[in-house]
Amino acid sequence: MIILSEFKDMLKASGYPVAYLSWPKNAAPPMPYICYYTNGSDNFAADGTVYYPVAQVQVELYTEIKDPEAEAALEKALASFYWNKTETYINEEKCFQISYEIEV
Numbered sequence: 001m002i003i004l005s006e007f008k009d010m011l012k013a014s015g016y017p018v019a020y021l022s023w024p025k026n027a028a029p030p031m032p033y034i035c036y037y038t039n040g041s042d043n044f045a046a047d048g049t050v051y052y053p054v055a056q057v058q059v060e061l062y063t064e065i066k067d068p069e070a071e072a073a074l075e076k077a078l079a080s081f082y083w084n085k086t087e088t089y090i091n092e093e094k095c096f097q098i099s100y101e102i103e104v
Helices: 004-012 068-077
Strands: 018-020 033-041 044-046 049-052 055-063 083-090 095-103
Touching: 004 018, 004 033, 004 055, 004 068, 055 068, 068 095
Parallel strands: 018 033
Antiparallel strands: 033 055, 044 049, 055 095, 083 095
16 A cells, blocks of 8 residues: 555656645646645455555646646656546636546
């Protein structure tokens, strides 16, 4: 089982700034950057108890333009995980949000 501090280090291997959930107000670095957070669990149960805890983690890459290079760098950092990916354009922020759903 990987702990979140180790997971953050793995994300930093992408070469982009990383924060848990969000950056402090007016402190976000220039894009691209990464935010991640846990959004639930999908634990493995045995004998009526949690046998192996599994955290569901959302990883979000924010870019001003479509940036395949940044996506590839993050995907390389996530290479040891199975992930699903979605893309959204946030009109109010004028940026792309590339989301990766994984379990750790």
